[in-house]
Amino acid sequence: MTTGADRFAHDVRAVRVVWQREMIRFFNDRLRIVTSLIQPVLFLFVLGTGLSTITSGAVHGLNLRTFMYPGALSMAVLFTAMFSAASIVWDREFGFLREMLVAPISRWAIVVGKCLGGATTASLQGVLILALAGIVGVPYSLTLVLTVFGELLLLAFTLTAFGVMTAARITQLQAFMALNQMLLMPLFFLSGALFPLSNLPAWLQVLTRIDPLTYAVDPVRRAVFAHLHVPVAAVHRLNPGVSWDGWRVPTWLELLIVAGMGAAMLGVAILEFRKAD
Amino acid sequence: MTVPVRAVSARGLARRYDDVEAVAGVDLDVEPGEVFGFLGPNGAGKSTTIKMLCTLVQPSAGTATVAGYDVVRQRDDVRRTIGLVFQDPTLDGYLTAEQNLRMHAELYGVPKAVVGDRMTDVLGMVGLSDRRRSRVSTYSGGMKRRLEIARGLLHAPRVLFLDEPTVGLDPQTRASIWRYINELRHREDITIFMTTHYMDEAEYCDRIAIIDQGRIVVTDTPEALKASVGKDRVQITTQDDEAAMTALRDRFDVAPVLAEGQVTFAIAGGEGFVPRLFAELGVPIRSVSVSRPSLDDVFMSYTGTTIRDAEAAGGSNQWVRMMARNR
Ligand SMILES: Nc1ncnc2c1ncn2[C@@H]1O[C@H](COP(=O)(O)OP(=O)(O)OP(=O)(O)O)[C@@H](O)[C@H]1O
Numbered sequence: 001m002t003t004g005a006d007r008f009a010h011d012v013r014a015v016r017v018v019w020q021r022e023m024i025r026f027f028n029d030r031l032r033i034v035t036s037l038i039q040p041v042l043f044l045f046v047l048g049t050g051l052s053t054i055t056s057g058a059v060h061g062l063n064l065r066t067f068m069y070p071g072a073l074s075m076a077v078l079f080t081a082m083f084s085a086a087s088i089v090w091d092r093e094f095g096f097l098r099e100m101l102v103a104p105i106s107r108w109a110i111v112v113g114k115c116l117g118g119a120t121t122a123s124l125q126g127v128l129i130l131a132l133a134g135i136v137g138v139p140y141s142l143t144l145v146l147t148v149f150g151e152l153l154l155l156a157f158t159l160t161a162f163g164v165m166t167a168a169r170i171t172q173l174q175a176f177m178a179l180n181q182m183l184l185m186p187l188f189f190l191s192g193a194l195f196p197l198s199n200l201p202a203w204l205q206v207l208t209r210i211d212p213l214t215y216a217v218d219p220v221r222r223a224v225f226a227h228l229h230v231p232v233a234a235v236h237r238l239n240p241g242v243s244w245d246g247w248r249v250p251t252w253l254e255l256l257i258v259a260g261m262g263a264a265m266l267g268v269a270i271l272e273f274r275k276a277d
Numbered sequence: 278m279t280v281p282v283r284a285v286s287a288r289g290l291a292r293r294y295d296d297v298e299a300v301a302g303v304d305l306d307v308e309p310g311e312v313f314g315f316l317g318p319n320g321a322g323k324s325t326t327i328k329m330l331c332t333l334v335q336p337s338a339g340t341a342t343v344a345g346y347d348v349v350r351q352r353d354d355v356r357r358t359i360g361l362v363f364q365d366p367t368l369d370g371y372l373t374a375e376q377n378l379r380m381h382a383e384l385y386g387v388p389k390a391v392v393g394d395r396m397t398d399v400l401g402m403v404g405l406s407d408r409r410r411s412r413v414s415t416y417s418g419g420m421k422r423r424l425e426i427a428r429g430l431l432h433a434p435r436v437l438f439l440d441e442p443t444v445g446l447d448p449q450t451r452a453s454i455w456r457y458i459n460e461l462r463h464r465e466d467i468t469i470f471m472t473t474h475y476m477d478e479a480e481y482c483d484r485i486a487i488i489d490q491g492r493i494v495v496t497d498t499p500e501a502l503k504a505s506v507g508k509d510r511v512q513i514t515t516q517d518d519e520a521a522m523t524a525l526r527d528r529f530d531v532a533p534v535l536a537e538g539q540v541t542f543a544i545a546g547g548e549g550f551v552p553r554l555f556a557e558l559g560v561p562i563r564s565v566s567v568s569r570p571s572l573d574d575v576f577m578s579y580t581g582t583t584i585r586d587a588e589a590a591g592g593s594n595q596w597v598r599m600m601a602r603n604r
Pocket residue numbers: 294297298299300317318319320321322323324325326364474594
């Protein structure tokens with residue numbers, strides 16, 4: 001009856017409306033915007049300032065807060081993206097998911113719309129942290145903002161895809177939250193958000209290379225360092241990049257790893273939701 | 278085509294959950310334009326039948342079509358053709374009524390040019406026009422239900438499925454929802470398939486099917502069903518109930534019961550019987566009332582229990598559901 005092209009156009013319309021709903025909810029919920037900011041701000045200013053007393057304020061002439069800044073950006077995205085993914089569990093509990101599931105649309109449209117919505121809201125949250133750049137000694141620059149925004153968008157998409165994939169299976173909000181807490185903390189600690197990924201003991205070296213988040217944090221740090229004027233020694237020490245057995249992984253490959261994982265998890269999420277009723 | 282396609286048609290439709298036979302072979306035919314009621318106690322299989330007809334649950338046996346489309350092979354066509362109001366609420370409380378409706382219009386591909394008019398129409402119909410910009414979380418239970426009905430109609434479906442549209446609502450709201458439903462059938466070219474376990478509501482339907490333990494026991498118009506029970510119900514109060522009961526048993530061959538100070542019995546042609554009763558009972562009568570059989574009596578005569586007893590035995594989850602609805 002309907003052609004493939006019609007069908008696709010209708011599904012795209014559905015993607016947009018699912019995305020729009022995430023936007024409306026995000027902007028309606030100012031409290032959530034503020035509370036999601038608290039964690040990265042604490043991280044940056046309390047932890048960053050507190051720890052810098054050990055190192056007498058600066059490492060190789062670089063303030064510790066500046067070093068931790070990319071970590072704070074990733075952190076803001078991490079928690080917001082997970083919150084977005086949790087909303088699908090929430091939707092199921094409060095019934096709205098069913099309204100979407102019975103609509104004459106393809107299931108992939110729901111999943112893609114959710115992931116795009118999570119990606120957008122999380123990177124908007126990242127932008128708020130980006131606005132703090134000046135305070136931690138990172139110069140404001142349009143290219144920096146755009147590069148970092150793009151990288152955060154990619155990270156947020158992958159994280160939401162991961163969340164939606166889990167949400168297809170785990171139908172209880174509490175279980176979902178517990179699982180994420182259990183996963184997010186180790187992922188975050190091992191990602192290079194807190195310490196440079198060089199001169200580590202072998203076991204930690206291996207774990208940090210396995211952590212997918214590592215490949216998302218590093219490009220952000222590279223982008224930030226590209227706009228700093230710091231001595232070469234400091235860059236070597238604090239922005240060593242990710243290396244595999246001595247080979248430094250290029251930025252494009254890191255981003256490709258993040259994107260590839262995002263695509264794979266999106267695929268799994270779509271398959272899972274095709275089965276759900 | 279001379280014969281219009283049936284709105285709903287099912288043959289041997291069944292669904293099994295592990296060891297529970299939720300629906301055990303249902304045959305149904307609903308004509309276009311009908312208001313068809315599905316009546317049964319908790320756990321009878323009403324919701325499961327609706328879910329199969331709406332393509333949400335796969336039948337484990339049998340076939341069904343909705344507006345001529347097969348519910349398994351032509352899922353998308355079925356989905357486009359139907360409107361749905363579930364037993365459990367499916368609104369987004371964070372959004373306003375208008376945003377909920379707009380979202381629905383997009384999901385169902387309603388042409389942009391008509392969305393505004395349709396929204397105004399359906400909101401006016403359920404009397405929510407002045408609250409269209411309020412968040413749904415601020416609505417009362419009855420308003421939410423009315424909004425769900427409005428949303429189910431937004432894309433001009435040919436068949437509207439309502440799963441217990443009035444459960445947990447006060448009598449006033451129930452009456453107003455029934456007014457909308459009645460108005461609907463006149464204004465829109467639509468078939469309504471609904472479930473209920475309120476007997477008085479079943480009276481509004483053109484035809485009803487009584488379902489019990491996954492099987493349809495009977496399908497007919499409410500009038501025909503009541504006529505098939507045949508007998509009227511006569512209630513009398515007397516000066517000596519014991520003596521009256523004995524006399525009724527002996528002289529008129531009926532089976533009276535004494536409940537709440539009244540002697541009640543069933544007999545064909547109740548009104549014509551009253552003069553004979555006065556003449557021949559031999560016990561002074563204080564009052565008499567004769568009533569036609571109700572659907573309660575119908576349910577009783579086809580299933581052997583009253584719907585309330587059937588629900589009590591089935592472990593009613595009514596209360597839990599009402600709590601869920603009021604979240
Ligand atoms: N998803 C499910 N898993 C297992 N059993 C189920 C499921 N859904 C329904 N059932 C069982 O199928 C039977 C029929 O349930 P159904 O919801 O269709 O009843 P109903 O007639 O709608 O009752 P109610 O008036 O309480 O809404 C019940 O015994 C129920 O426990």
